[in-house]
Amino acid sequence: MNAPVPPAAASGPDRAAAFAIRKKRVKLLGLTVDDCIKSFFGGNALVSIVVLTLITYFLVREGAGFFGQNRQNLQVYRQAGLEYVDFIRVQADDHTALTRYLSDLRLRSLRHLTETKGRSLDDANAALAPFDEFAGKFGDAVEPVRGIVSELTEVATAIKTKFIVNEDKKEERRQLLAEGKKTEADAVAITPVDFAAELKPLLGALPAYKDANREFTAKLTAVLAAPPALPAPELEQRLQRFTALARDYLATFPAVERNLEAWDFRQPVPATQSFTAFIFGRQWLTASFWQDWYGIIPLFVGSLLVSLVALTLAVPLGVGAAIYINQIASLREQKLVKPAIEFIAAIPSVVLGFFGIAVLGQALRLLSQQSWLSWVPGFPYSERLNILTAGCLLALIAVPTIFTLAEDALNNVPRAFKEASFALGASRLQTTLKIIVPASLSGIISAVLLGLGRVIGETMVVLLCAGNRIAIPDFTQGLAFVTEPVHTMTGIIAQEMGEVVRGSIHYRALFMVGLVLFVVSLLINFAAQKIVRRYRISIG
């Protein structure tokens, strides 16, 4: 095989020619043509591995810089004293939340007086005058603290601006040096920010804050000591709850002061904090004048909730339909329904999203405002685009996936199982629910998981219909959270990617979100495969 013509052929040429099949093999780098073709095809088979590797590589390449940049972001937050001011700001914000509670209570009381007791509006307002005085005093008490916050905010922002300008100048100089323009680079004047000096007015405000805080505490205690009377026991209870909350709030004051005293801008930000601030951060706030936060939790929770709502709807429907088509329906029905559901799978998601905006959002809101449905948690609601709208549409996307895979799984159960069950006298229902479904359960579960993967990675529907408000929904009202708008991981990438500056921290944060999404989808896939392999009943 190695030598095409053996040396012996020279002496006896006829012998070689007489051999009927004489293959002449062309060789290239020691490979025959067939080997080359084989390796060519093999190379193509490698593409999927290569693509998967490249996806990982590019997501990491663009996203990895995030942690360094975020650490610096957090460092500046501390050094410029923003963190310091935020201690006091949180205190003031908590007070605002309490005043909101009071105004809610007033609204309830007013409604009680006008609707239940049938008093006129003026009369009711007059009756609530002591309450208004109480609420007014409570609300005004915060003023000195708030004044300090706004003063310090200006100081801290000024320091931060100074720092950022400096950083920009450093960048400019670096670029000039890279271009070889040394004289121009030297001309760029950089005065390093002396944080200790700059922070003096900030730290110097501590005694003033302590005074203000003492005044604040005294006023609040005085106000809370004399709560007004309210017209109904239920309202009284709420007021008591309020006073309890306010007392708890007062109890946090010493902690704030301690935090302020212990605060030191020189304390370094550990590298892990940049990571935890991303993974466990409860705020995604960009392009803000104060401080940008890149926490994935609100987006992750949004994605998860929308997917859960979608699956709650899609799993019973999809699996039910699969059981029906596989076990109960006639052959003709099967032939009609299966392609129809495949057809639903072909509806592009952006069209579904448009349908949600144009029709479904409005329709669901109208439905929620029907009085006979007011017992449903969260109804009536006013936000047209929310978790529910997006979840309903995503269910329609997940159903074909779940249906097809679950139907396959049911189909793979051997006939003998069914026949044996019938032979023992079981009814069709018993056979279906107790033999066929359990035997294919691993397949059905993996179908559901793959449906989840499909839904969590869906972009256009959630971008158009989930409401795009970056906030963790309020879970205190139970199931009512489904009527709140959220933002999702896929949605935020699609929405913000087009607008960010390449290489900025925001840009890298979006790539990190993409990486998280990628990992989540791989995990779901992995789990689906594991379940199929692990729990498959040995059939045969």
Add this chain to the structure above:
Amino acid sequence: MNAADHVFRPRLNAARRAEGLVFWLFRSATYLILACGGAVFLNIVYKGAGTVFTTSAPFVNTTFLTEAPESLYVFEFEGKKYEMGDREFRAFKETHPAAAKVKTESYVYSAGGIWPCIVGTVLLVVGSMTIALFLGVCAAIYLTEYAKDGAFIRFVRLAILNLAGVPSIVFGLFGFGMFVIFFGWNVSLLAGWFTLAFMVLPVVITASEESLKSVPKGFREGSLALGATKWQTIRSNVLPYALPGILTSSILGIARVAGETAPIMFTAAYVVRDKLPWDVERAGDFFFQGVMALPYHIYVVSSKIPQNDYTERVQYGTAFVFLGIVALIATASILLRTRLRNRYKW
């Protein structure tokens, strides 16, 4: 004793009633799904048909299908209400100088048509499917014809499975990072082609493998027995029989490519572009230009402009045309597959 009264007659007892009830539940689940799908479909067809078709000859709204998007101007002039596209309005202002000062409401993209989007979508689909079919069929040939079961093949299959589960927006990010930035192709057809091609690759590979596997072993063995090489066997005795199946199953991949918005958002699609793709100075520029695409256009018109009677026409019209194209592709795939299954039975 009549027939209904024999010993084994079905009795309507509690168990049987429960069975009937549960079966009805399953049945209603099935038809609820179909009803929801049907409702979406009919709503868009019903409202979109109003834009795309007209009551007078030629019964098709040619402006909508053959022109580029324009802004719509709505105004009252001399007691009459007018709705005009951008160019028409400018011409109107020239003939009626008094109209220049009239107060108008304008809606972007709501007049004109969607021709550039249709062209862009077709270009994206054709290019990406060519790449995906080439890579996918070659990979499938290796997997079915050459590969021997082993760690490498298991790894390849695992990669294919996982690739199928990657969200489309991640493909978009990847395409942006690799083609647009790293290769410096900018937002271009080429970047979109490769991004979409990699996204449908698993679909194409799976479809091709199935068709290749359905060609009987005897075909290969007969050819090999006659002394043909492996490649000759594949070329003459396997591929011709598998090709129709590969193509029809891959049509479903086409529907997916045409329907995806997220991967092309940052790699190939422009919100608006005046020139058509073939208006390029050098032939090489053709590959490095962004295009408008139907799915992206739907996203833009449904999220970036307000909802009202004027904008609704273009929104529903675009959705209708798009859904029509995708539905045609999907129907073709489903019908062809059924026919093919009946024709090739070995």
